Amino acid sequence: METDLWILLAGWLVATLRSATPLLFVTLGETLTQRTGVINLGVEGEMLAGACFGFAVAVTTGSPWLGLAAGALAGGTLSLLHAGLVLGARANQIGSGIAVWMIALGTTSYVGRGFVGQKVTPLPQLVGPGAGDGLLGVLFRQLTAPAPLAFLAVVLAAWWLANTRAGLAWRVAGESARVAAENGLRPTWIRLQAIVLGGLLSGLGGAVLSVDYTQTWAQEITKGRGLIAVGLVIVARWRPILVLPVCLMFGLAEVAVLRVQAAGVEASSYLIATAPYAAVLIVLVVGHRSARRSRTMPADLRSIFS
Amino acid sequence: MIMDREPLVRFEHLTRRFGELAAVSDVSLDIRAGEVLALLGENGAGKSTLMKLLYGIHPPSAGRILLDGRESPIRGPADAMRNGIGMVFQHFSLLPALSVRDNLLAAWPATPAYIGRRSKRAARVLDRLSVIAPDIDPERRVDTLSVGEQQLVELCKVVNLEARVVILDEPTSVLTPAEAQRLYDFVLRLAAEGRAVVLITHKLADVEACADRIAVMRGGMLVADFAKGERTTAETVALMMGRPAATAEPAPDRFAGRPARLVLREITASAAGHVLKGISLEIAGGEVLGIAGVAGNGQTLLAEVVAGVEAPSGGDVLLDGESIARRGDEPHATPIGYIPEQPRDNAVVETMDLSANLRLRALAAGEADGAYDVAALIRRFNIAPSEPTRRAGTLSGGNLQKLVAARELGVPRPAVLACYPTMGLDLGAVGTVYEAMFAQAAAGAAVLWISEDLDDLLARAHRIAVMRGGAIVALVENDGTLTRDRLGAFMTGAPAEAAA
Numbered sequence: 032m033e034t035d036l037w038i039l040l041a042g043w044l045v046a047t048l049r050s051a052t053p054l055l056f057v058t059l060g061e062t063l064t065q066r067t068g069v070i071n072l073g074v075e076g077e078m079l080a081g082a083c084f085g086f087a088v089a090v091t092t093g094s095p096w097l098g099l100a101a102g103a104l105a106g107g108t109l110s111l112l113h114a115g116l117v118l119g120a121r122a123n124q125i126g127s128g129i130a131v132w133m134i135a136l137g138t139t140s141y142v143g144r145g146f147v148g149q150k151v152t153p154l155p156q157l158v159g160p161g162a163g164d165g166l167l168g169v170l171f172r173q174l175t176a177p178a179p180l181a182f183l184a185v186v187l188a189a190w191w192l193a194n195t196r197a198g199l200a201w202r203v204a205g206e207s208a209r210v211a212a213e214n215g216l217r218p219t220w221i222r223l224q225a226i227v228l229g230g231l232l233s234g235l236g237g238a239v240l241s242v243d244y245t246q247t248w249a250q251e252i253t254k255g256r257g258l259i260a261v262g263l264v265i266v267a268r269w270r271p272i273l274v275l276p277v278c279l280m281f282g283l284a285e286v287a288v289l290r291v292q293a294a295g296v297e298a299s300s301y302l303i304a305t306a307p308y309a310a311v312l313i314v315l316v317v318g319h320r321s322a323r324r325s326r327t328m329p330a331d332l333r334s335i336f337s
Numbered sequence: 338m339i340m341d342r343e344p345l346v347r348f349e350h351l352t353r354r355f356g357e358l359a360a361v362s363d364v365s366l367d368i369r370a371g372e373v374l375a376l377l378g379e380n381g382a383g384k385s386t387l388m389k390l391l392y393g394i395h396p397p398s399a400g401r402i403l404l405d406g407r408e409s410p411i412r413g414p415a416d417a418m419r420n421g422i423g424m425v426f427q428h429f430s431l432l433p434a435l436s437v438r439d440n441l442l443a444a445w446p447a448t449p450a451y452i453g454r455r456s457k458r459a460a461r462v463l464d465r466l467s468v469i470a471p472d473i474d475p476e477r478r479v480d481t482l483s484v485g486e487q488q489l490v491e492l493c494k495v496v497n498l499e500a501r502v503v504i505l506d507e508p509t510s511v512l513t514p515a516e517a518q519r520l521y522d523f524v525l526r527l528a529a530e531g532r533a534v535v536l537i538t539h540k541l542a543d544v545e546a547c548a549d550r551i552a553v554m555r556g557g558m559l560v561a562d563f564a565k566g567e568r569t570t571a572e573t574v575a576l577m578m579g580r581p582a583a584t585a586e587p588a589p590d591r592f593a594g595r596p597a598r599l600v601l602r603e604i605t606a607s608a609a610g611h612v613l614k615g616i617s618l619e620i621a622g623g624e625v626l627g628i629a630g631v632a633g634n635g636q637t638l639l640a641e642v643v644a645g646v647e648a649p650s651g652g653d654v655l656l657d658g659e660s661i662a663r664r665g666d667e668p669h670a671t672p673i674g675y676i677p678e679q680p681r682d683n684a685v686v687e688t689m690d691l692s693a694n695l696r697l698r699a700l701a702a703g704e705a706d707g708a709y710d711v712a713a714l715i716r717r718f719n720i721a722p723s724e725p726t727r728r729a730g731t732l733s734g735g736n737l738q739k740l741v742a743a744r745e746l747g748v749p750r751p752a753v754l755a756c757y758p759t760m761g762l763d764l765g766a767v768g769t770v771y772e773a774m775f776a777q778a779a780a781g782a783a784v785l786w787i788s789e790d791l792d793d794l795l796a797r798a799h800r801i802a803v804m805r806g807g808a809i810v811a812l813v814e815n816d817g818t819l820t821r822d823r824l825g826a827f828m829t830g831a832p833a834e835a836a837a
Contacts, residue, residue, distance in 0.1 A: 194453035196442070203443045206432040213414040213430055214444045330434060 041169035043286060048178045051282025053078075053240035055181035057260040058267070058274045059188055060232030065264055066192065067225040068205040068218070068331030072128025073113045075257030076135025077106035077230045078237035083139035085238025086248040089151040098151065098242045099177070099235060106234015107227050109135060114226040118219050124335050136251065146248045154243050177239045182275070184232070189271040201225060205329030233257065259311065266315050268327040277314070284310040343406065344369050345502055345533050346391060346422075351400035353383075353390055355731075358722055360386040362557040363400070368502060373524055373534045375548035375565075377541075377577055379763035380735030381721045383557040384537045388504045392417045392424045423495030424504040429487055433480035437490050438463065440479055444494045466493045469523050481611070483633035484678060485512045485789075492520070496527065503527055504535045507734070507761055509543055512789075515631070521546040539577070539735075539763040541570060553577050578765060595621040599673070599752045599783035604642055604652035611638040612807040615652070620752070620783035625775065627798030627815070628787045629824055635807035636787045637678055640756045643785065644675045656752055670698070674750035674777065676758045680741040687730030691715065694729045695744050709748065718743040718769055735761045739770070746773035752783040759793070771797065791821050803827035 057078050064071050071077075085102025089095045109131060116127040154175040158168070192198035201221055204211045208218035240256070241248055263281065267273035284307035292300055344367035353361040361383045368374055376384045390397050393411040402409040404420060411417045417424070431440050441462045442448045452459040463475050470489040479487060488508060495503055505524070509517040524547045527534050536543055544551055544565070551568075553561040553576045561568075561576050568576075597619035606613045613635050620626045630636055641647040643654050648663040655661070661671060677683040685694050692711045693700075699709055715723050718739045720732070729740065738761055746753065755774060759767040775797070778784045788794050794801055795815060803811040803824060811827040813819055 194451060196448050196450050196452055199439055199443055199448075199452060202435065202439070203432060206434055210430050210432055210443075213418075215415050215418065215446075216443075327434070330432070 038169055041173070043283075045170060045173045046286040046289075047279060047282040048174065049244055049282075050285045051278045052178045052181045053236040053244060054256055054260060054263070054281060055185060055274065055278045056177075056236030056239060057233045057257055058263045058278055059181075059185055059271060060229035060236070061260050062264045062267065062269060062271050062274055063188060063192075063201070063232075064225045064229035065332060066205045066269055066329055067201050067222045068208060068329050068334075069117060069222050069226055070124050070128065070261070070332060070335055071110070071113055071131075071226060071229055072125060072258065072261060073110065073131030073135075074128075074229065074233045074260055075253060075255065076132035077109045077233035078240070078253045078257040078260075079132075079135045079139045079251070080109045081106040081234030081237025082241040082252050083143045083146075083237075083248065085234070086149075086151065086241040087142065087146055089238075089242045090146060090149045093152055095152055095154045095242050099238045102238020102242070103231045103235040106237060107231040110226050110230020110233070113230075114223050117226070118223055132257070140250050143248050143250060147250075149248065151242055151246055153246060175243055177243055185271055185275050192271060202329075205331055207331055233260075236260075259308070262311060262315070265328075266311060266318055268318070269329060270327065280314065281307050281311060344403075345405065346409075347403040347406075348387070348391075349401050349403065351387065351390060351402065352398050353386055353395055354398045359557050361390065361397075364554075364557075364559045365400075366552055366559060366562060368533045368535060370501065370533050371528055371531050372549045373528045373536060373547050375544045375551045376535055376537045376554065377539065377544060377551055377573070378554035379539055379577060380733055380739075380761070380766060382554040382577075384554050385506055385733060386557075387554070388424060388506070388535060388537060391502075392422060392504065418498055418500075421499065421501035422504070423498045423500030423502070424506065425488065425491045425495050425508060426506050429491045431479045431487055431491055431494075434478060436476050436478055437466070437473060437482070438475040440490060441466065441475075441494055441497060445497050446499075462497060465496050466490070469493055469496075469519060483637070485516050486633060488512065489516065489520075492523075500532065502533045502535065504537065506537045507539070508536065509538070509540060517542075517546075541573065544573070545570075555579055574764070578763075595623055597783075598622040598657055598781075599643075599785060600655040601643065602653045602655065604639070604649050604654065606638055606642050606647060606649045606651075608638055608641075608647050611635050613638055613642065613649070614806070614808045616807075616809055617652075618785075618802060618809065618812070620785055622781040622783055623778050624800070625778050625784040625786055625798050627794040627801045628785065628804055629789070629791060629794055629801055629828060630804035631789070631828055634804045636756070636804055638807075639804070640675075640677065640754060640787060643754050644673065644677070645669050645671045646677075672750075673752040673754055674745035674782075675753075676738075676741050676745050676755040678756045678760075680737050681734065684741040684744075685729045685737055688728060690726045690728055691720065691732075691740065692725035694740060695725075695747075698744060709744070714743040714747045717747065718773075719766060735763065735766065738762055739766055742770045742773065746770070746777060749780060750777055750782050752785070753777050754785045754787075756787045757789065758786070759790075791824050795819060795821065795824070805830055 057074055061071060061074050081102035084105035085098040088101035089098025113127050113131045116122040117124050156172055157174050157176065158171040192201060200216050203214065203216060204218040204221040211218040237253060241252055245252065263277050267277045288303050288306050291303055346368040348364055348366045351361055351364045352359060364387055378384045389395050391402060393413045393416050411420055442452055442459060445462050448462065449456060449458040466473065466475065469492065470486065473482065473486055473490065479490065482490065508520055512520060524534050524536065536548060538544065548565050550564050551573065552559060553573065555577060599620040601616055601618040604613050604616045616639060618626065628636060638647060642649045642662065645661055645663040653660050653662050656672060663669060686697065695711050695714055696709045711725050715725065720736050720739050720743065729737065732740065742758060753774060758770050758774065762770060774784060786798060798815050801813055801815050801819065801824065802809050805828060
């Protein structure tokens, strides 16, 4: 009886974690990018590129690990386009981000045609079957490396931003490029690094989605997850550590939707599928009202709209 | 003795033009190590511009700058810092969203790679701060500090650069008497360490307190350069203004028995680290009520609640019996004349021209803007440069302050709320602003006047309330027997017997 409860609980937990993991990487990446004062709507495209090329490499080489690495690289490479347009050509950040997204949408649809329906070798479970029947045992038996890796990345990024000179430089660049330059920092270089890191993480998130989570490739597989990540950055108030609960909440809502549909509830599946987004919206409104007085948005982000 | 030393910085026939305007005109001046140079002059005399030429913000139009006897390589603020030149502006370059500690670390060349709480090397960035501003908690966000506190942090940032030349632009205009004294002591110590200190100021008190040498500027030109004590105060003022000093403007007679016009009823509020704990005040038409207190004791929040910028959590603000407090999410246009703190951030649109800024309230209220005679306001408040089509952002701090005063006091108001209305103004402009403020009172407006200048309050307010810790701790008639010391005791919370 008790074991059944554990298994049920672990089932939800595992499903939530697996659903949230790709989003964790992307949201973390976008948070870090935005902390330096750059918004990148191209993360949707970078995630898509990561999912497509990661899956392609995983299928071709037979190694899911190589797939994940290739996905990160694809995202990072595509982010260079956004960086070039925004930092080099001083293009509008919103326009540039959407362009990157559209380019990725077309390219991945073309490249991915041959991989629809293909299978990848799955990543190994974290522990073998001998790990016991407790909650942790059940949990780790069903999890793969990306989930704990995402947790680690979030904690590390939060610590790095708050406790290192380089992290401080990123925060200063996000508040004011002018003040950063006056203090001898190079805000453009910092932003380039932040955009590329954001691209690498988004690409990795995309690859985790196709190689590890769904283990398939489909056109537009990300279904707006990259844009959701941009929204979740606001919900997390630009704080890396809050990325964790925010993404987990979204993951939980997504799992709940799948289970409700599986349970055969009589409602339009399209409408049910909007539930996670509605949940995010509610948190955004509630969080925004309570946080109205503590301004946490990097000040230089506002200049994007002027 | 000091005069014999080779100057650290030498200006040779420097000129800087902005279009037709020669902000600095043929100035030759030396800055020497171990010396405090007071650069004295009215607003718009070219003091700040001259120092910005050294700091690399503007290149000179003609003439040259020598640093250690060689042509200055400075092309911008980052260069200036590398060459040991630090400047504290009236308009700070602190990042409001970051903590005091992070702001200091960001500017400090010796910042270690690990800056966490446990880092002993990072903690050394606070050494200077603990000397000049021991009360400031380094973990607080800069936007929760008062203007005076922010200036001390900014100063600390510059001193941390181990600058050989420290330039302070109107440093005492935002400080309390006690803070100013601490600043003077600190300036003298910097000079004793062998640094050159340039004090840009229009206050003779600053000169008296710590200058070694005085350079007077007027209309972009250097009109005198002499050691302290060589001229009398009256001579110095005449040099600065080009005319004898005007006498102080007294407040209008108070009309007893008038009903209260502006009523603050049990106001409680909290925002950005400040709180108000049940503030009640009644100001009659024709009355000038001064609020004294050390900056950061809730004055700013009180002003913002009265002006409808912040919503109170309890209580109400009534004007002629009607509530004017903010309700809900959007601030509303206040009917009262409001001069906020830091007008550059809070009261002008820098990208719009003078004319539009002066008519801003008519725009917001959707009324005809005939009440605002732009040319007359610019003349009356002596705003320079005076072209109505000039962008407000190009004006100096003092002239922006005049611009806001002109808009808020230049037309009849039912009530006036003025926060440090003469901050950064020269003597002539101070007279104009007080005159306009008291003219409002004489015409029947209720005037609420927040100030840190106790002498001004004692000379001009009818009643004085003292704020401390978000509450009114004293409310006294200014009947001629009130003293600076008694107010000071209320402000610092000294024992009652000392205050009595």
